[in-house]
Amino acid sequence: MITVENLSKSFWGNTGPVVALDDVTLEVPTGTITGVVGPSGSGKSTLARLVALQERPDSGVIRVDGFNTAALDPRRLRAARRRIGVVAKGELLPQRTAAGNIALPLEQAGVDGPQRREKVGKLLDLIGLTDKAARYPDTLTPGQRARVEVARALVGDPGLLLADDPTHELGTDAAAGVLTVLDRARAELGATVLVVTSDAGVVRRIADDVALLESGKVTERGNLLALVQDPTSRVARELLPAIDAPEEAAAGHDRVAEVVLVGFAAVGALLPEATARYGAAISVIGGGLTRIGETPVARFLLGVSGGHADAALGWIAERGGLVRQRVSGLHGIAAAA
Structure with a gap:
C-alpha cells in the first residue's frame, strides 16, 4: 500500500x-x-x-x-x-x-x-x-x-x-x-x-x-x-450522463425527479416495478446510461404521473436509488428523497 x-x-x-x-x-x-x-x-x-x-x-x-x-x-x-x-x-x-x-x-x-x-x-x-x-x-x-x-x-x-x-x-x-x-x-x-x-x-x-x-x-x-x-x-457531475432536456419536456407530469440508479438490478428493474406497484406513469425525459468499470449506472430525469407518484419515487429511494424531486421546472430542486 x-x-x-x-x-x-x-x-x-x-x-x-x-x-x-x-x-x-x-x-x-x-x-x-x-x-x-x-x-x-x-x-x-x-x-x-x-x-x-x-x-x-x-x-x-x-x-x-x-x-x-x-x-x-x-x-x-x-x-x-x-x-x-x-x-x-x-x-x-x-x-x-x-x-x-x-x-x-x-x-x-x-x-x-x-x-x-x-x-x-x-x-x-x-x-x-x-x-x-x-x-x-x-x-x-x-x-x-x-x-x-x-x-x-x-x-x-x-x-x-x-x-x-x-x-x-x-x-x-x-x-x-x-x-x-x-x-x-x-x-x-x-x-x-x-x-x-x-x-x-x-x-x-x-x-x-x-x-x-x-x-x-x-x-x-x-x-x-x-x-x-x-x-x-x-x-x-463529471462522470454521470448530462441531463439535457427542454423545459417543455417536464410539462404535464405530476412530479419531475432526477434519479441515479447503480447496478444491473436497479437499472433494469426498479422503474418498471415501481410502475407496476403504484400504477404510476413513469417517463424518461432526459439523461442516460453509462458504466463505472463494469457496473451500469443511470442518471435519468423522470416525469411521473398518477395519484401515487410520490409513493413510487419513495419506493425507488428505499431500494437504493438517489431521488431528487424538482418542483419548479428543470432547475428547481426541492429535496432528496
Whole structure:
C-alpha cells in the first residue's frame, strides 16, 4: 500500500514560489486502481514524481508498505523505488524491438536469458502484442507503443504501477487498449495501480477509488460508486450522463425527479416495478446510461404521473436509488428523497 500524508511541494518560478501541492493526503489501497483526476496545472504530475520517489516533498510523508520513505537509507530507498513501476512515455529505445525494450530492465538486473524470455513472453501476451515482439517502435502504432511502455514498467513485478496521463493524445480505440492492459495488470498480476489523468473518462473506465486534485489540493476523494450516489459530488457531475432536456419536456407530469440508479438490478428493474406497484406513469425525459468499470449506472430525469407518484419515487429511494424531486421546472430542486 502507498499512503501520502500531508504532502506539500513548491517550486521557484519567475515571480516567486509556486505551490504545486498543498497538504495532500491520499491512500492507494493494495490491489485497487486509484485515479487522481484534475485539470492541467493541478499538480498531478508533481504528485506522480513524488510517489515514484523521484523527488522529495517539502513536507509530508510518503509511506510504501508502511515504511516512511524519508527515513530510509540509500539502499532501502533504492529497494522501495524498485517496488514502483513507472510507465515512462516516449522512452522506448528505437534500436530495440518491442521484446527487447521490455527485456531491458531484466538485462540490467542480470536476469539470465531463459528467465528473460519467459517473462517477456508473458507480458507480451498480457498486452496483446505477442505477434509484434520483433517489431521496432517506429513500426508500431502510438497505442501499441503505449502498451509496450506499460509492459516494461511491469517487468520487475512492482507492487505499485504508476501511470501519468497514459492515454494522452491517443485515439479512442488506442486509449481503450491501454486501459484494458492496466486493468489486466491489476486483475492478473495483482498490481496496485495509480493513474493520474486529466480525463474523467479514464477514471470512469477503470478506477475503484478517485481523488479530485485542484490547484494542488485534494478537494474530493472516495470510492467511485459511492461518490456517484452523492448529490454534492463534483466527480459525479463529471462522470454521470448530462441531463439535457427542454423545459417543455417536464410539462404535464405530476412530479419531475432526477434519479441515479447503480447496478444491473436497479437499472433494469426498479422503474418498471415501481410502475407496476403504484400504477404510476413513469417517463424518461432526459439523461442516460453509462458504466463505472463494469457496473451500469443511470442518471435519468423522470416525469411521473398518477395519484401515487410520490409513493413510487419513495419506493425507488428505499431500494437504493438517489431521488431528487424538482418542483419548479428543470432547475428547481426541492429535496432528496
